[in-house]
Amino acid sequence: METKKRRTSGGKKTQDNCVIRLENVNKSYENGIPALMDINLKIEKGEFVFIVGDSGSGKSTLIKLLLRELVATSGKVEVSGYDLMNIKRNKIPMFRRKLGVVFQDFRLLKDRNVYENVAFAQRIVQVPSMDIRKNVPGILSQVGLANKYKSPIVELSGGEQQRVALARALVNKPNLLLADEPTGNLDPKSTLEIMKLLEKINEDGTTVVIVTHNREIVNDMKKRVITLKKGVIVSDEKKGGYIDED
Amino acid sequence: MKISTFFYTLKQGIASIFRNKWFTLASVATIAACLFVFGIAYILTLNAANILHNAEERVSITVFFDEGIEEKRIQDIGFLIEDMKSRGIVARYEFVSAEQAWESFSKELGENAQGFTENPLADSANYQIYLNDISRQDEVVSYLESVEGIRKINKSDLTVDALSGLSTIVTFISVSMIVILFAVSIFLISNTVTIGISVRKEEINIMKYIGATDFFVRAPFVFEGMIIGFIGSAIPLAALFYIYVAALDFIGGVFGFLSGIVVTLPPAQIFMGLVPISLLIGVGIGFFGSFFTVRKHLHV
Numbered sequence: 384m385e386t387k388k389r390r391t392s393g394g395k396k397t398q399d400n401c402v403i404r405l406e407n408v409n410k411s412y413e414n415g416i417p418a419l420m421d422i423n424l425k426i427e428k429g430e431f432v433f434i435v436g437d438s439g440s441g442k443s444t445l446i447k448l449l450l451r452e453l454v455a456t457s458g459k460v461e462v463s464g465y466d467l468m469n470i471k472r473n474k475i476p477m478f479r480r481k482l483g484v485v486f487q488d489f490r491l492l493k494d495r496n497v498y499e500n501v502a503f504a505q506r507i508v509q510v511p512s513m514d515i516r517k518n519v520p521g522i523l524s525q526v527g528l529a530n531k532y533k534s535p536i537v538e539l540s541g542g543e544q545q546r547v548a549l550a551r552a553l554v555n556k557p558n559l560l561l562a563d564e565p566t567g568n569l570d571p572k573s574t575l576e577i578m579k580l581l582e583k584i585n586e587d588g589t590t591v592v593i594v595t596h597n598r599e600i601v602n603d604m605k606k607r608v609i610t611l612k613k614g615v616i617v618s619d620e621k622k623g624g625y626i627d628e629d
Numbered sequence: 630m631k632i633s634t635f636f637y638t639l640k641q642g643i644a645s646i647f648r649n650k651w652f653t654l655a656s657v658a659t660i661a662a663c664l665f666v667f668g669i670a671y672i673l674t675l676n677a678a679n680i681l682h683n684a685e686e687r688v689s690i691t692v693f694f695d696e697g698i699e700e701k702r703i704q705d706i707g708f709l710i711e712d713m714k715s716r717g718i719v720a721r722y723e724f725v726s727a728e729q730a731w732e733s734f735s736k737e738l739g740e741n742a743q744g745f746t747e748n749p750l751a752d753s754a755n756y757q758i759y760l761n762d763i764s765r766q767d768e769v770v771s772y773l774e775s776v777e778g779i780r781k782i783n784k785s786d787l788t789v790d791a792l793s794g795l796s797t798i799v800t801f802i803s804v805s806m807i808v809i810l811f812a813v814s815i816f817l818i819s820n821t822v823t824i825g826i827s828v829r830k831e832e833i834n835i836m837k838y839i840g841a842t843d844f845f846v847r848a849p850f851v852f853e854g855m856i857i858g859f860i861g862s863a864i865p866l867a868a869l870f871y872i873y874v875a876a877l878d879f880i881g882g883v884f885g886f887l888s889g890i891v892v893t894l895p896p897a898q899i900f901m902g903l904v905p906i907s908l909l910i911g912v913g914i915g916f917f918g919s920f921f922t923v924r925k926h927l928h929v
Contacts, residue, residue: 450838473842480840490835494648507841509631551839 400427401461402559402590403449408458410444410614418444420614422458426592428558431585433601434594435625436611442594445611446563449592450484451475463559480508483552483589487564489544491536497523497547498532504551522550526580542573549580553589560584562593566600574600598625638845642852652824653857660861660914664907667810668869671903674803676893681795683892685763686720691783692756692773702778703754709776710756718765722758730754752780826850826922833926843927850919858915862907870900 403426410419419441426432436442447453448460451467460467463481470478491500498519505515523529526546536544545565552560562581566574578600585591595601601608601624608623609616618626646653692710694703703724713719725733730753760766770782826833836846873896880893 476837476840476842476845478840479838482840484838490831490838492832492835504839506634506637507836507839507845509634512633555840 402426402428402430402463403592404459404461405448406459408448408455408460410441410448410453411456418614419448419455419611422616424609424616424619426590428590429585429588431582431591431604431606432593433604433606433608433623434592434611435596435601435608437596439613440611441614442596442611443563444614446561446594449561450482451478476507480555481557481559483549483555483557483560485545485548485552485560485562485565487567489541489548489568491544491547491551493536495536496532497528497534497536497539500536500547501550501554504554508555510555518554519550522554525553526550540573541569542576545569545573545577546580549577549584553584557589559590559592562591562595564595564597565593566595566597578604601625634845635848638848639852641849642856645849645853646856649829653853655824656854656857656915657861657864660858660911661864663810663813664862664911665865665868667807667910668865668903668907670803670806670810671906672869672873672899674799675899675902677799677803679894680892681799686759688759688763688766688785690758690760690766690770690773692758692779693752693781693783694754695778695780696752698778706756706776706778709773710758713769717761718769720759720761722756725753725755725757727752727754823922826919826926830926833923837927846927847920847923850923851916854915854919855912856915858911858913858918859908861915862911866900866904866907869903870896873899 403424405422405424408419408422408424409417411417422445434442434445444453448455448467449462451462451465451470455468458468463478465474465478465481467478492503495503501519501522502515505518510518520529520532523532526549528543528546528550531539531543536547539547545568549565560581565581566577569577574597581591581593582604605622605624608618608620608625610618610623610626692706694706707722707724710719710722714722758769760769766784770784773779773782833846877893877896
């Protein structure tokens with residue numbers, strides 16, 4: 384039986400099987416326009432989840448809340464055991480180290496090579512240099528870039544850059560990977576490769592949450608799909624597909 | 630902070646200097662230009678103050694005694710002046726006897742002095758008083774006028790007024806220049822740093838998303854700023870040193886006849902103060918410029 388420990392005050396860590404827990408979450412921007420309304424959501428350890436919706440549906444706002452880039456107007460947001468409504472500013476870096484994050488535009492340090500980009504994530508968490516030299520080649524071979532570790536970022540294709548971003552997100556062994564439109568800038572072949580990689584990462588035990596509006600991959604993969612429309616969750620299916628606006 | 634983290638962030642700061650060559654050059658040039666002009670203002674102010682101080686030191690009050698005054702009374706007046714010296718009003722003073730006065734005057738007269746058989750300046754014994762602050766001359770003169778045994782006091786109103794006025798003008802111009810320069814340099818440096826940081830805003834964002842602490846994000850920028858500040862202050866210091874030495878040679882050669890009036894300060898005396906001040910300003914601007922500009926981008 385799973386032991387459950389929860390302490391949610393002051394942004395302190397909580398422990399249970401839930402990696403993401405949102406309760407009655409509302410988010411309005413300064414102009415008063417609501418972006419998310421009464422969101423209730425639980426994502427458990429080891430799940431592979433798509434969050435889908437068209438432009439303006441609130442999926443970007445949702446991922447920003449999960450990254451603690453934004454704070455909800457009301458409700459409860461817990462990610463990786465951190466109460467993000469009450470987390471202290473100096474604890475945010477510690478929280479983010481528990482996550483792996485991948486963006487549509489890769490967000491790599493373009494003036495550094497593949498190895499340095501991945502090693503950078505380890506430097507931040509103050510991993511000893513000797514361990515970095517061991518860990519980085521290991522993760523690069525997992526994403527299929529072992530032979531390109533010296534390559535400058537600008538010389539890589541979009542698919543390769545996203546693999547570097549994935550390697551960087553995974554090198555610190557996060558229990559949750561958040562991907563914001565990870566295939567948005569990729570061709571179909573690279574998209575497929577990246578999705579296979581994400582699936583493999585999930586099989587190895589990492590919870591994967593992908594925000595996307597790529598209908599094909601959502602429909603092909605038959606994973607849990609949460610659909611947002613105008614800031615409201617309109618569907619949450621265990622083996623769902625992309626629901627069209629119309 | 631781990632030592633390895635310190636060296637890593639320092640290394641990143643140094644690497645960033647070379648990666649962002651144009652930003653580095655612009656920042657170094659801005660700081661160097663500001664500190665160069667500041668250095669010139671500093672050197673001119675110090676030398677002007679020195680010249681004024683020297684000129685002030687030459688201004689004296691001459692106190693003549695009543696005819697037939699007793700030796701004892703002259704001594705008493707001397708004690709009063711000594712008292713003013715102990716209170717810091719008088720810098721120094723000297724007694725000039727009638728014989729010394731005539732000897733000095735007869736040298737000026739040359740051959741014309743030979744016709745005198747007796748000392749025509751028999752009643753010219755006096756105290757030459759040099760003040761620390763010539764603006765207090767009137768106060769000292771009015772005090773001495775009330776002292777018994779003093780017949781006449783000679784003072785130089787024109788010189789005092791001129792020097793006091795000049796001193797005020799030099800101080801005003803120097804302070805104004807320094808204030809304006811600081812305002813201009815802070816504006817320029819802040820702009821340069823802002824441009825440099827905005828180019829690297831994405832890098833800061835990435836660091837924050839990965840879980841970097843504010844210190845980790847900020848440290849390379851701060852190291853970079855301090856190094857840029859150091860270089861930016863060292864360059865004008867070196868340039869000013871060579872320019873100043875050359876200027877002293879030039880002044881000594883061309884205006885040698887004014888050596889009694891234009892008393893310039895030796896380079897060591899100038900740079901003993903200018904080096905730490907410039908380095909402190911340069912490194913300080915680099916430190917605070919990057920510290921506060923990065924802070925704006927840390928809330929991610």
